[in-house]
Amino acid sequence: DTAVSQTPKYLVTQMGNDKSIKCEQNLGHDTMYWYKQDSKKFLKIMFSYNNKELIINETVPNRFSPKSPDKAHLNLHINSLELGDSAVYFCASSQEGRVQFFGPGTRLTVL
Amino acid sequence: AQSVTQLGSHVSVSEGALVLLRCNYSSSVPPYLFWYVQYPNQGLQLLLKYTTGATLVKGINGFEAEFKKSETSFHLTKPSAHMSDAAEYFCAVTHKAAGNKLTFGGGTRVLVKP
Numbered sequence: 396d397t398a399v400s401q402t403p404k405y406l407v408t409q410m411g412n413d414k415s416i417k418c419e420q421n422l423g424h425d426t427m428y429w430y431k432q433d434s435k436k437f438l439k440i441m442f443s444y445n446n447k448e449l450i451i452n453e454t455v456p457n458r459f460s461p462k463s464p465d466k467a468h469l470n471l472h473i474n475s476l477e478l479g480d481s482a483v484y485f486c487a488s489s490q491e492g493r494v495q496f497f498g499p500g501t502r503l504t505v506l
Numbered sequence: 507a508q509s510v511t512q513l514g515s516h517v518s519v520s521e522g523a524l525v526l527l528r529c530n531y532s533s534s535v536p537p538y539l540f541w542y543v544q545y546p547n548q549g550l551q552l553l554l555k556y557t558t559g560a561t562l563v564k565g566i567n568g569f570e571a572e573f574k575k576s577e578t579s580f581h582l583t584k585p586s587a588h589m590s591d592a593a594e595y596f597c598a599v600t601h602k603a604a605g606n607k608l609t610f611g612g613g614t615r616v617l618v619k620p
Contacts, residue, residue, distance in 0.1 A: 399549075426606065436594060438550075438610040451607050485549055489606060494540070497549040 418486030529597030
């Protein structure tokens with residue numbers, strides 16, 4: 396009965412690789428988000444999708460590309476991974492701008 | 507632009523003592539304010555929120571916060587700390603026209619001493 400789920404939970408990879416993180420919500424929400432939490436625990440929004448349409452796109456390198464195949468899924472693809480991409484990535488969802496529910500996070504380590 | 511400042515990156519309290527976490531925000535329009543808690547290696551869980559109406563809001567686990575517009579503050583309190591309150595706490599702000607874009611403070615880590 397998980398509300399917002401992410402896979403994988405941990406991701407360890409080499410610099411230069413391409414990787415994807417998947418997010419699914421079963422809450423029937425219309426908006427989904429990606430946040431990045433750095434090593435100092437600072438949280439910053441990256442993207443937001445509403446009904447599969449991109450509505451927030453913060454200053455994020457274009458190596459990061461979100462994709463929303465449907466309202467319940469928002470995936471994050473990262474090309475040419477760099478050391479600085481190491482962080483915890485959180486997916487979240489909400490309905491009509493209300494409270495955001497967060498997933499458990501994906502810890503990405505780039506070696 | 508909106509911003510959040512949490513005073514004190516670490517707070518240490520004794521079990522049974524008052525927990526007070528400070529949050530000040532900056533917003534040019536009426537804000538929506540939130541407190542989230544993050545337990546180790548977990549996602550964020552909503553503690554409480556203020557949108558409109560009563561300025562004293564009660565949340566889960568005995569926490570409450572008061573919206574003070576004149577002080578641009580939204581401090582979080584709990585009368586009596588429990589060991590299970592040890593976690594990272596985040597204050598966040600958004601507003602109606604912000605596309606629900608949450609801006610977070612830097613977080614406050616709470617340590618509870620027996």
